[in-house]
Amino acid sequence: MLFRSRRQFLKASSLGLSLLAVDRSALARRLAPSNPAPASPIVISTWDFGIPANQAAWKILSQGGRALDAVEAGARVPEADLNNHSVGRAGYPDRDGHVTLDACIMDEKGNCGAVAALENIDHPISVARLVMEKTPHVFLAGEGAMQFALENGFKKTKLLTPDSEKAWREWLKEAKYKPTINVENKLYQPVDKLPGNKLNHDTIGMIALDAKGNLAGACTTSGMAFKLHGRVGDSPIIGAGLYIDNEVGGATSTGVGEEVIRNVGSFLVVELMRQGYTPEAACKAAVQRIIDKKPAKAKEIQVGFLALNKKGEYGAYAIQGGFSYAVCHAQKQDLLIKSKSSY
Template sequence: MFNRRNFLKLSAASAAVATISKSALAKNIATPVAPNLPVVISTWDFGIPANKEAWRILKDGGRALDAVEAGVKIPEADMSNHTVGRAGYPDRDGHVTLDACIMDENGNCGSVAAMENIAHPITVARLVMEKTPHVMLVGEGATQFAIEQGIKKEKLLTPESEKAWKEWLKTAKYSPVMNIENAQHKPGNQYNHDTIGMLAIDAKGNISGACTTSGMAFKLHGRVGDSPIIGAGLYIDNEVGGATSTGVGEEVIRNVGSFLVVELMRQGMSPEEACKEAVHRIIRKKPETAKQIQVGFLAINKKGEYGAYAIQDGFSFAVCDTQKQDLLIKGKSFYK
């Protein structure tokens, strides 16, 4: 039976709960986090030196956003790294084009794609986030914006990369080779393609991420993969966690992979379980294609728990926290 007095009591209690919830949100009260925070994780073995640079900021209480930008700039500047940054292999027409994106704990994000003649795309991506009302700038517009922000324009095609490109031209086909990534990290393979994706949680429990690449070697001019696309190559939700990807970007884009991983964690999956399900969706949709390509996901949740999963064997990720500084972990995979 309806009781007006009880109804009023219930309404008052509900209003009090709502007021408390709003107050908590206004104060940005952090979810309890694991004692090993801060923590930074990143894709592949070149994530180890990248993590160490990020750790220099995190260990002193710095912001995760600053850490991930500084961290991924290390492989961007590495002249022996032909898959990220200034020494990246060119596209089929000899242009070195770079892609990157960055995302902070507040959902702010910035991105550049197919940008030429600028060595550190991650810094330009952050400037897009902080200095413009936009999320993504591409091509000549991205380069122009970078120069306007005081960044030096420079030639990125190195003699070594140019030599590899000219060697490739001898047998090149018109269509890009989509299974290049299946040979990642095999000695002697000069045309493999990796991305560095980095995720960090700072001492305050806030999450940020960065992703940067020179893209698929000898790709069609103008091709853009998943790395600079928010929700594909990178996604952060400060209430849940973050995810990033590596591999053939076309398949990651088709499945909005990093966003999918974060949403699966929101539903209660662990980081590894979420990465595994995202990989399985790619395989279920295109089983024959999946046999020929590599895609890997890396994720971290709000507690500081992390995990990864890939289509092919060979994917690894680096971890740095208060307990370990240079840990490299072999990710699990569907195909062994």
């Protein structure tokens, strides 16, 4: 650029320095941790039912145990909870009346295992861990996943509970499916208080950092209530519903899984943290990508991300308000935090 006078040069230089200052200010906000790290270990998980799950994980972490053991133990709590109709054996069925479960788990070495469309087995997270540890594969689905579970000592269990069956039969009267945003906050209400066509789903995603500084994560769900038989969401997909990188951090997701899959959401959050984003800022950027691609649809759905970095800093962000997450560390074992959101 040519300058006709010294005054023009100084004016342009001043403007450039001002813009640089603005950029640096924005960068500083992006990098400033919104949740300063407590001393490790720490475990975080999605939704209010993450509190008892975290407490089960904490029993292992507080004794110096491995993050992988902690997230498995934590995920098993909502899987066994008969009042939780979005995770585990009390989950709502698909439109044909089958309860199918999805889960994945990932350790600090990048090892991972997953199961999807698993029927008649009540702890898919533990089956996923065995897939990781006992097979050369990452993912087993359907009848093959059930066969593997039975061969490894799991017992067949009827998953369709009376409450879940009642909700399904109520839904069949109209057989309409439209997800209701944040209906997971109402999961503990009596089934007859929730209209059948407004029942939805959700997931528990967990990430733990142990005393040795290693990360692990788990994600488990019964998926969308009254989904098409065979539908699989983001929860068991490594990189979508869960991703762990022991050099950087981990992320998990909740909400409408199709949109998470399309953006490989949890992997995206971790890669943004690798670039220097805080957990909250990384989650926000991943949410914004979904909104930018489908702005009209985004106003009608919920997707949230939750992340923990290697320093123990954590954060979350969602499309819609109402997403909450649970945090557990040495100072507080039952902390529930409301996530920030775009709408």
